[in-house]
Amino acid sequence: MSYKAALRVWRGDHGRGDLADYAVEVNEGEVVLDVLHRLQATQAGDLAIRWNCKAGKCGSCSMEINGRPRLACMTRMSTFTEDEVLTITPLRTFPVIRDLVTDVSFNYAKARQIPSFTPDPSVGLGEFRMQQADVERSQEFRKCIECYLCQNTCHVIRDHAENENAFAGPRFLMRVAELEMHPADTADRRDIAQDDFGLGFCNITKCCTEVCPEHIKITDNALIPLKERVAGRRYDPLVWLGSKIARRPRSTGTPKVPDNRH
Template sequence: MSYQASFRVWRGDEAGGDLRDYRVEVNEGEVVLDIIHRLQATQAADLAVRWNCKAGKCGSCSAEINGRPRLLCMTRMSTFAEDEVITVTPLRAFPVIRDLVTDVSFNYTKAREIPSFTPPAGLGPGEYRMRQVDVERSQEFRKCIECYLCQNTCHVVRDHEENKENFAGPRYLMRIAELEMHPLDAADRRDAAQDEHGLGFCNITKCCTEVCPEGIHITDNALIPMKERVADRKYDPIVWLGDKLFRRTR
């Protein structure tokens, strides 16, 4: 069974643009990305959209559908009423290149600022030992497909361009938490998380968790525990005294 759906798609580039209306055929079982492809094939051959796997694993087709950050390939048309107008716009937190394609290089810059995994000195290959509970704890964070929906919906980035220089965003604060929680990572990342990557900007509204297509509990399992570690490090008087008496660095 097919029907004609009403779509409003943002068209333009860095200089500006607007929403344009289209009527596009929809068939049973299709997702929004299918409709965007049909729109390209039948009415708007020059429509720019980024995509790759169409399986919800590459994170390329991130956009906003009716104002909510989502993956085009994982948003089924059956979730909308047939007479509903579906609005598709580019990610708002990042500069537009053209149409639905945005410049997400901000995220690559933040990724490069985080020091990589640092094993203890003298630990040879094959000598890594971890408990299963530690493996499972960080494995959740490794499900991230870097779609940057969490980065886009975080109001610290989305609504305050001036914060980008000093705020890594939930995706990369989660990366810092993953490394900090790794029992074999020798680096102490707590001060850097607060002072260099802006952990204090996060006010745990859980908006990043709500849009994660992989269902990662970014706020509860990464950001809040990282805030607790930073608080212990910086503000717990007993920890402070222990550091002074025993010259501990961790």
């Protein structure tokens, strides 16, 4: 069974543009990306779309479909009624290069700022052993496909571009949490999580978790545990008192964010 779907697709570049109307054929079992490819092949040869795997694993085809951040390759047309108009726009948080393609280099810059894995130098290569129980928490975060839907939907930068310098976004706070929980990582990342990556901006409204196509519990398993760890270092008077009477020495060696690494 095929039908003609009504599409409103954002066309334009460098932020300037408008929604253009199209009627495109839809066949049974298709996803939004299939329909966009048909639009490109039949009516709008110059439509720019970023895509790669068509299997929800490369994170390239992130866009907003009827206002919701989603992967076009994982959004079935059968989730919409045949008479529903589909409005398809680029990710709102990032600058538009052209049509549905955005410049996500903000995320690469943030990724480079995170001090890398810091193992104990006295443990030789191949000597460290980890149990499955120690690995499991980090494994969940490693499912991330870098689609940046969480970065896009987080209101801290989506609605307040002025926070882009101070806030790394959920994806990279999750990376900080992953390293902070890693049993072989010796660096204390709690201060930089708060000061340099803006953990305090997060008000745990869980939109990052809601849009994650890998169903990673970003808020519950990464951001809140990281907030609790920061609270332990920065805002817990008992920990502070313990460090003063030297029963619980404060850990040191918090790596600072490297400067000027674009």
